[in-house]
Amino acid sequence: MIGGGAAGTPMVLSRFAVRLALALAGALGLSLGIAACSPSGPEIAIAAGSENKVLEPLVQEFCKSRGAKCGFNYQGSLDIGFGLKSATAPLQADVVWPAASIWIDLFDENRKVKHLASVSQSPVILGVRKSKAEALGWTRDEVTTADIVAAVEKGDLKFLMSSATQSNSGAGAYLAMLTTAVGKGDVLTSGDLSSPDVRQKARALLAGVERSSGSSGWLGDLFLDQDKRGVRYDAMWNYEAVLKETNDALVARRSEPLWLVYPKDGVAVSDGPIGYLDRGRGKDVESFVLDLQKFLASAEIRKRIAATGRRLPLGAGDNAPPVADWNFDPSRPITAVRPPEPKVIWDALNLYQEALRLPSLSALCLDVSGSMEGEGIRQLHEAASFLFTPQTTRALLVQWSAEDRIIAIPFSSVPGKAEQGTGVPADQDRLKAWGLQLRAGGGTDMYSCARSALQAMAADLGTGRFLPAIVIMTDGQSQGSPESFLRDWRQDGHRVPVFGITFGDADRSQLERLASETGGRIFDGRSGLVEAFRAVRGYN
Amino acid sequence: MAISRRTLGLGLLGFSAAATGAALYGRSNPLIRGYLxxxxxxxxxxxxxxxxxxxxxxxxxxxxxxxxxxxxxxxxxxxxxxxxxxxxxxxxxxxxxxxxxxxxxxxxxxxxxxxxxxxLNSPIVVYSWDNVAKGLVAGGFAKADGDLRYRLDLSALLGAILQNKRWSDIGVPGLYGNARLISTDPNRSNSGFMLVGLAANLLGGGVATSATPATIGEQVATIFARMGYKPSSSGKMFEDYLAGGPGAQPLIVGYENQLVEWVLEDEARWRRLEAAAPAKPVILYPEPTVFSAxxxxxxxxxxxxxxxxxxxxxxxxxxxxxxxxxxxxxxxxxxxxxxxKDRILPRIDAVIPMPDFHTMLALIDRLA
CATH class of the missing domain: 3.40.190.10 (Periplasmic binding protein-like II)
Structure with a gap:
């Protein structure tokens, strides 16, 4: 990530360079694009939601024209919010670009974000395999949230949805479901959250979650990747624009597209705002951000933004044309669910994490081989201390619930004895104490650890009541063979995704193999194990 | 005339002091600094x-x-x-x-x-959309004043919100759920704060004071509770309104100048919108209203x-x-x-003063 150290002299130089470049460009009648060669522009750090990835090239075009070096760090909207609020680990960014401005409003207590302006909008809706939508009668009639609940309860529908506590689209879909489940056409209140009936409906809906994630962009990729491998998920909650991207790819490979369902009783809408985070880098950086906003609001760029399926601000130009075959129409008026008061949002998110979501079944394979000696084991202790201290996990909305199952297995050349528990305080204390006494020594075989993880999970997997995941944290080259694990995994019915956390000199390709085969993901733990373990918690 | 050395010395000293003073004054005077x-x-x-x-x-x-x-x-x-x-x-x-x-x-x-x-001054207004406004006229909550602006019976509208009326009950078809008017958070932002004062005045039938019955405060609290999330800034609220359209933002509270400014900022955009948008922004003037200074x-x-x-x-x-x-x-x-020109009222006669500072504090404390 780009730090704030670029302020000062380089900035002065950059301004001079930009002016010089502009003057030359003007004199020679060249376009800004050619003046881009100046290598000494400002370094700009951008914290953005993953759904903005597709717009990064537009931003980079602008950065290039200014000779600026723009670094994107993709984070969940709630992460960006936590960073804005944190006094100890403040967000290292000059530009914030979360999925929705509500998170800035809730977290930016010191009002450090200026000039916040929406780039484009996209509602969070449900994309359903067209044949499934036809079978459910949803291609003929308008669909309400009650219809979706009914389909899930009958076992007719499962879906992918990002974590409500880690990602804006998940939070939006969840809050919209809760609000419409209350059914009184009013905003959600604290009273509604304690109603057994509302909880029951929400739990019933969330029982339809087949896979979760900390990022909506990644969820879209997962859908496509698994489709290629023959895994046909029924449906996915995601942004209208991400569903369009997904469909474009599905159609290109002649796979069945998703039918877009816009629940008529209301959906959440993302307003994708971009703002300047003032951390004292001065006017040059501020005007750079303002110019970037102007660039993104220019007619030419807006046309390109609209082409991605995002909705443009009122009067700003034409949205993408509708596609009747998928029921996609970014000009269709939608009913937005009114978000509740901040306290209710917070309570609802905690309720999701602690009671309503499908419980997670997590096996953690922790590398304690000899190479972990020193810094590695110190960070592992720190991570265990974070993961198993309810106050710290709760502050970042990744707390374990009493229903969750945790299986922690240390491994070197062979797996060690597993420690098991749930989110209840006594279990958490025990798991923490266990984690803090881990010592390094021996070789590395992550595959055998993954196999024993699968065995330890078998009984709970059979119930179908859990979202499973195997998380492998390793710092080296593993002996053994991936096939030994993948054979077991296939026999088990392909149910458990494997996530990797790299540390030290880990061989990323080995983890990559397992993650891509099983629909998991790799997290880079080299800049901090705590952060990597926190991030992976959003995926089951 | 001969000038003694002493006089000359003093004179020079005086001159230099005056010059330094003038220079210092100049530096501290923003106007002079501006020219410099x-x-x-x-x-x-x-x-x-x-x-x-x-x-x-x-x-x-x-x-x-x-x-x-x-x-x-x-x-x-x-x-x-x-x-x-x-x-x-x-x-x-x-x-x-x-x-x-x-x-x-x-x-x-x-x-x-x-x-x-x-x-500066700007009256508090309600922003809506032409299709919603026509519904409110049909429902008896607003009157058209020409083709492009409306006068709103805010008192009646607040009454309908308090009675949990649905949009369809008050003449506005096509919107799901209960009728609601959204403002900013009155404990953070002024347009919401002013709506608190205006609502208390309307519900109590005159400028609210510390003697206004507590039931009025409760009704105001209900109106604000039904809004759910309230943004912290009027500027952001207005942007949300424009971006959201009638489905997301049917009725919001704002300042009169906000639409005027937005139209003037990009006239071509406004002409496009007038020609093609499925719903167009309109101003509803509450009668009476309050002035935001x-x-x-x-x-x-x-x-x-x-x-x-x-x-x-x-x-x-x-x-x-x-x-x-x-x-x-x-x-x-x-x-x-x-x-x-035809969207704004040149003169606004029905204006009611805001309740005093102590009354306002008591009212917004209930909403925190």
């Missing part, structure tokens, strides 16, 4: 509805040329800028909220006010010069012609852009 090409930077907080005005290059130039001032203005809600420690601890040199009541509020928070002066609070001596600069005819003219702010007396400026 030097600027005094002032940092402070402004209500979101003035963000575009403050960023307007014409305003920036006028402040720099005429007063040698350069502003670092951050957006904050008018109420929070007068109360939140996180904001006041940043030692702002000026505050520019959107209500005169906020001046008392800031004083009560211990802000040392050097000077305060109302710079925009007093500049100088916390630092240097901010006094900002007041002078903002009160010049040049800046006041920009405020009206480009941003739709009425002057300190609430009267519309002379020139009127044809695009907005």
């Amino acid at each position: 090409g030097e600027t005094t930077k002032l940092s402070g907080f402004i209500g979101g509805e003035k963000e575009r005005f403050v960023a307007d290059p014409d305003v920036v130039t006028a402040l720099r040329r005429r007063a040698g001032l350069e502003l670092d203005a951050r957006r904050a809600g008018s109420i929070e800028m007068a109360r939140e420690r996180a904001i006041l601890d940043q030692k702002p040199q000026f505050l520019w909220p959107s209500s005169s009541v906020v001046v008392d509020l800031a004083r009560a928070s211990g802000v040392k006010i050097r000077r305060d002066q109302v710079i 925009h007093p500049l609070i100088a916390v630092d001596d240097q901010a006094g010069a900002l007041i002078e600069a903002l009160m010049t005819p040049e800046v006041q003219e920009i405020a009206w012609t480009k941003h739709g702010f009425r002057g300190p007396l609430g009267i519309a400026g002379e020139s009127g852009n044809p695009l907005v």
